[in-house]
Amino acid sequence: MSVTVHDVARRAKVSISTVSRVLNGSAPVSQEKRERVMEAVEALGFTPNPIARSLLKHKTGTIGAVLPYITGEFFAELLCGLDEAAHMHKQVLMVSASHRLEPEFRAALQNLMHRVDGLVVMAPELDARQVLSITGQRLPVVFLNTHVDALGVFAVNFDNRGGMQALTEHVISAGYDRIAFIKGPEDARDAQERLHGFREGLHQKSIPYQEYEGDFSAERGYDAALRIMRTVPRSSAIMAANDLSALGALRALLESGLRVPEDMALTGFDDIPSTRFSTPSLSSVNVPIRILAARAVHTLVDCLKKPNTNGFVHLEPLTIKLRESTIRPDRRAALGISPSLENLFKTS
């Protein structure tokens, strides 16, 4: 089947250890044999089997990632950060999607566990303790946007609650006085945090609000917006738990002939690229997920190098991005808000 060190050794008329030594430079080899080995490697097209190597060395040169999804703009950015950072450390990247399902998550973890040196895990529907009870201290794990309830754990999180609170305060200060909120999945901690941020943002002021079911998808955002429009008295603003929901809601609003933000303001969360391309462009909370994903990988690689390090939880503060969907046209110029002025593609 595949060509092995034995084949190379036979052809070069040396022992397999010599072949290994030439390949890894682990010990001096005479010039003559070295050349014979090189020739044989070349001729046979030999490449060492990293599987066999890792069985022996307990190192795979691979890092794994388990994410809820790998689709959509948000996860595309996330993947890119993981890939770039992994590449930087000469590690191969293995990715699995859990689809927010616990059995699938468990299966992905089991599959990856022995194949990788370490794991980046994003599981907003679980918490660090639950994940670690599956991996069982066997390999280093760095969490990303995942609730941490245990000590000595590494995590790169961002301030979902604070971001949404800031955005809520902006919406209120822009004069919207009756706000509907489209929630994320009930069981997702990040969705809960965003909801809490929203509630806290409203807390001081006595702004009326309602909450609507959602699941981070555009479809449910669309449905929620239909329900919101039917509710009397009607809200003057919709805040969605993420951009995709907001974009779905936007479609419902436009189909109903409402103007955004004149008839109904709208906000998202994540600041995915489409927020800049939509009409109107969408106010949101920027999540520098690419950078954070890379940071998670860097942290993981550090763990791999010195395993006895203590854990820490990074909490990235988030900034809000104000765009057309919350700023009435007559106020945009003063605030420098314009579709043509915002840089559409450079990293913001």
Next chain:
Amino acid sequence: MSVTVHDVARRAKVSISTVSRVLNGSAPVSQEKRERVMEAVEALGFTPNPIARSLLKHKTGTIGAVLPYITGEFFAELLCGLDEAAHMHKQVLMVSASHRLEPEFRAALQNLMHRVDGLVVMAPELDARQVLSITGQRLPVVFLNTHVDALGVFAVNFDNRGGMQALTEHVISAGYDRIAFIKGPEDARDAQERLHGFREGLHQKSIPYQEYEGDFSAERGYDAALRIMRTVPRSSAIMAANDLSALGALRALLESGLRVPEDMALTGFDDIPSTRFSTPSLSSVNVPIRILAARAVHTLVDCLKKPNTNGFVHLEPLTIKLRESTIRPDRRAALGISPSLENLFKTS
């Protein structure tokens, strides 16, 4: 370190073979010992090491993918198709990005080769023969959007040339009579095919046109549009080799105060989600990349099952999507073109 069959065997007071038999159901085991083994597996939290298993069985349960990039909306969709299909076949997915660089591509391939049972490869800057000279017949490869020049090769391609030709004919028939084309990377076969489609679309008519350098990025699309606007006599339409370039160009047009399509029509290619959210929405060529990616995986899994199959090349025909960027406002209603009428998120 990690718990092995030996640990389980010792605790259950049986031999390792019995443990293996219980785990794999490969031979009958007495009820009593079976239970002892199960208990030990549970207590020790044992999970079999797939690395060791694959070393022996020459099967990894993993399929690999090498793509130019894993960023951006197009590749996000592609990844999703790969993931879904792999999941359906109970295969783990490993992804590597080549960044269109030959050495990186080679490295990714080397890394993946021994770790996976088969490969999905997208390498528009190379061709099937070159890729196969690296993998060397060792494992099945299914190509995706990659030029095939060898026999007996599996490929899932789509009709870049035909799609662009159809779109060009639409632009001409919509009355635009001076067209600028923003090219993709010189060395990418898909970019060349799109360029050829454009040229053929113009061939019959004597429409003047110019071609401008680009590389599939929004940045270069922006730059190209600036050059196009400076050229006298000015074009009345810009066709870009992909959506991202077009979106970059759109920004340049809007910044210059031009109206699209009244002053300048614009088209893309790929039909990524952002084409629907941009202002104006972007006419493009739909590439059902998610479905095609899944098809590539299905083909690969078929190959894995019966390796002696002959190759074939699938060529998916592409359909054009007409939106606001090529239809003047007064004609939109008649054609049913409206931002609010197009389904923004359901699969089109």
Next chain:
DNA sequence: TTGTAGGCGTTATCAC
């Protein structure tokens, strides 16, 4: 400097 032998964790093939 070079070769031999043992082992990484698993499964398959033998005997018993």
Next chain:
DNA sequence: GTGATAACGCCTACAA
């Protein structure tokens, strides 16, 4: 039914 034992492809003492 069950338990040794030999692979799988590689690396690394250890011996020569």
